[in-house]
Amino acid sequence: MQVTLDYGRTGLTVSLPDDRLIAPPLTIKDAPPLADPERALEDALRNPTGTRPLAELAKGKRSACVVVCDITRPVPNKLILPPVLRTIEAAGVPRDGITVLVATGLHRPNEGAELAELVGEHVAATYRCENHFGKDRDSHEYLGTTPNGVPAWIDRRYLRAELKITTGLIEPHLMAGYSGGRKVICPGIAGLETVKVWHGPRFLEHPKADAGIVEGNPVHDENTRIARMAGCDFIVNVCIDGKRRVTWLGAGDMVAAWERGVQFCRDAVKVGVPRPCDVVVTSCAGYPLDTTWYQAVKGLTGALPIVKEGGTIVLAASLTEGLGSPEFQEQLAIYEARQAYDRPPVSETCEMDEWQLVMMKKVVARCRVKVVTGGLSGEVLRRCRVQPAASVESAVAESLAEYGPGARLAVIPKGPYVLPYVLGA
Numbered sequence: 039m040q041v042t043l044d045y046g047r048t049g050l051t052v053s054l055p056d057d058r059l060i061a062p063p064l065t066i067k068d069a070p071p072l073a074d075p076e077r078a079l080e081d082a083l084r085n086p087t088g089t090r091p092l093a094e095l096a097k098g099k100r101s102a103c104v105v106v107c108d109i110t111r112p113v114p115n116k117l118i119l120p121p122v123l124r125t126i127e128a129a130g131v132p133r134d135g136i137t138v139l140v141a142t143g144l145h146r147p148n149e150g151a152e153l154a155e156l157v158g159e160h161v162a163a164t165y166r167c168e169n170h171f172g173k174d175r176d177s178h179e180y181l182g183t184t185p186n187g188v189p190a191w192i193d194r195r196y197l198r199a200e201l202k203i204t205t206g207l208i209e210p211h212l213m214a215g216y217s218g219g220r221k222v223i224c225p226g227i228a229g230l231e232t233v234k235v236w237h238g239p240r241f242l243e244h245p246k247a248d249a250g251i252v253e254g255n256p257v258h259d260e261n262t263r264i265a266r267m268a269g270c271d272f273i274v275n276v277c278i279d280g281k282r283r284v285t286w287l288g289a290g291d292m293v294a295a296w297e298r299g300v301q302f303c304r305d306a307v308k309v310g311v312p313r314p315c316d317v318v319v320t321s322c323a324g325y326p327l328d329t330t331w332y333q334a335v336k337g338l339t340g341a342l343p344i345v346k347e348g349g350t351i352v353l354a355a356s357l358t359e360g361l362g363s364p365e366f367q368e369q370l371a372i373y374e375a376r377q378a379y380d381r382p383p384v385s386e387t388c389e390m391d392e393w394q395l396v397m398m399k400k401v402v403a404r405c406r407v408k409v410v411t412g413g414l415s416g417e418v419l420r421r422c423r424v425q426p427a428a429s430v431e432s433a434v435a436e437s438l439a440e441y442g443p444g445a446r447l448a449v450i451p452k453g454p455y456v457l458p459y460v461l462g463a
Contacts, residue, residue, distance in 0.1 A: 043430070043451050044324030046356035050410075052430040054319065058438055060446040064309040064456050069302075071283035075114075078287050079121050079274070086272065086290030087298060092122070095271050096129035096201055101136070103199035105222050108142045108169075109156050109326050110333060112282055113207045116158040118274050122203060123165065137166050137195055141204075141226025144172040144233060144390055146363070168195065170227045173390070178229040181267045186260055187386075188236050191229030192268045204292070205274045208299040210249040210307055210457045212339040212397060213242060213257045218275045219296030220258075220265035228264065230390060236260055237393035240386045249340060250308070250457045252300065265292060275299045277306065280452055310461040314346040316445035317437045319430060321354050321453040328355040328453075331414065331422060332362030335394050338401045340454035343463075350406045350437040354430055357413030361422075366391035374421050379403075398423075408433040 039056045041063050042049045072078050083092045096102065104122060107113045119138070127133060138157060140148050147169035154162040161167065170193050171177060179197050181190040196202060204226075208218035225233045236257070241247055246255045270292040277286040277299055286302040288295045322328035322337035334355040341351050361367050369392040373379055379399040388396060401407060407424040410433065416426035427433035438445045450456050 041449050041451055043319070043321040043354045044328070044453060045321055045354050046328065046358065047325045049324065050354050050430070052319070052354075054431075054434060054447065054449060055438070058445065058447045060313070060315055060448050061311050064311070064448060064450045064458050065452065066280050066456060067306045067309070069279060069285040069306050071279060071285055072287060075117055075284045075287060076121070079118065079289070082274070082287055082289035083121060083125055086295065087288060088291030088294030089272065092125050092272050092289070093129045096126040096131050099126075099129075099131050099200040101199045102126050102131045102201035102203065103137045103139050103196045105139045105141050105196060105204040105227060106157060107206055107222060107226065108140050108145050109148045109152055110145060111207050111217070112278065112326065113205060114276060114278070114282075114284060115156060115205065117284065118205050118276070119157055119161050122205070122274060123161070126201065126203075131201065133165065137168060137199065139193065139195055139227060140167065140169045141222050142170045142172065143225040143228070144230060144363075147171070172225070172228065172230050172233065175229055175231065184260065184263055186256075188260055188264065189231050190264045190267050191232045192223065192264075193227035196223075196227050197268060202269055202271045203273070204270055208275050208277050208296065208303045209455055210303070210340065212249050212336050212454065213237075213247050214261060215248070215250060215252040215255050215258045216300050216303060218299060219273060219292055220262045223265040223268050223270060224261040232264065234387040234390065236264070238387045239396055242393055242396050249454070250304065262293070277303050280455070304457070307455065307457045308459060309456055310459050311344050311448055312461055314349070314460055315344050315448040316346055316349045316441040317352065317434060317447045318345045318349070318450065319352045319354075319434060319447065320450040323453045323455050325356065329357065329359040330362040331357055331360070332366045332391060332394050335398050335401070337453040338407060339397055340456070341450060341458065342401060342404060344448055344458045344460055345405045347404050349441075350408060351401070352408045352410065352427065352430055352433045352437070354410045355413070357411045360414065361418065363391055365389065366394065369395055370422065379423060408437070
């Protein structure tokens with residue numbers, strides 16, 4: 039069987055043995071894309087879930103902050119932003135009082151041509167578009183410390199805006215259950231001091247801090263609490279299909295509208311297999327998510343629910359930007375020196391970007407990993423405690439031969455956009 043994995047901007051077509059596949063490729067369930075997403079958005083702005091229409095909320099306001107995800111999330115900002123901006127301007131918010139704030143979290147800023155790609159050339163040229171800098175504590179305000187001990191530092195530009203709007207994409211998330219909603223505020227525009235505690239092992243090592251889980255997930259509960267502390271007047275969130283077409287769109291209250299999107303997403307992305315697999319072939323959903331090893335970890339954690347203990351995940355990821363941030367590389371060197379994805383239980387906080395290594399610990403505790411990429415050398419991959427592979431086909435053949443004639447294989451072409459599970463588990 040030939041299957042095209044999401045890989046970089048172009049995809050990667052691979053051949054897999056039909057007789058070893060435990061099920062057809064695990065994909066997002068077919069959901070018809072919205073016939074007229076522009077009209078659906080206009081309707082949602084006028085008839086939102088759980089709050090008043092956006093135009094009413096904007097009346098009398100002199101400033102607004104519209105938060106968008108950074109380049110690592112394929113949010114259709116060119117669809118969302120123009121109607122939102124037109125609506126609030128028509129309601130009286132002056133253009134010079136509007137800030138489009140890129141929720142970088144602790145990622146690098148999106149500037150120049152990348153910013154135009156992110157928000158659209160017209161918005162980039164016409165509106166004040168700025169990046170969040172999570173490490174710049176002076177650009178944040180302290181809202182207090184939560185009962186769980188997380189200090190809430192949020193971008194001052196957002197907090198001081200009279201009208202607070204966020205946008206986002208709802209998809210499975212390796213720690214918070216699902217993305218979107220509250221997550222664009224925390225960690226999207228939160229300070230490093232906040233994220234170091236909220237992404238600490240006390241939260242991440244909880245068994246319910248996992249993709250697809252909301253109820254009882256401490257990561258979800260805590261960033262919802264922090265987002266409420268910051269305030270949010272209105273959200274616009276979407277779900278997309280495998281071709282990145284909008285299949286669901288909702289707007290309104292930060293929790294109520296998001297919960298409707300989560301239900302739609304859950305129904306679309308959950309795919310079952312009859313039993314755990316010896317080998318799982320997956321991706322990190324292609325560009326823009328698979329550009330760094332830091333982000334590619336999401337493809338691995340996404341496959342964990344269906345791989346046998348002692349099995350193998352074969353990951354294809356472009357990794358065109360290498361390992362990730364300097365901070366991530368520094369933490370990787372520390373873990374490399376210990377020769378394990380493990381950390382001493384000294385602190386309840388993580389250093390910047392160390393949390394992705396805490397998540398990687400969940401992977402290597404269960405299975406082996408083979409990586410196919412044109413972006414990192416075999417030497418660097420071995421430093422990450424994974425095995426380089428020349429091709430998906432060779433990695434699969436070697437693994438199946440090792441596990442024997444009864445070994446079975448699953449393939450997830452779009453990686454973490456799908457939520458696989460074992461039927462009856």
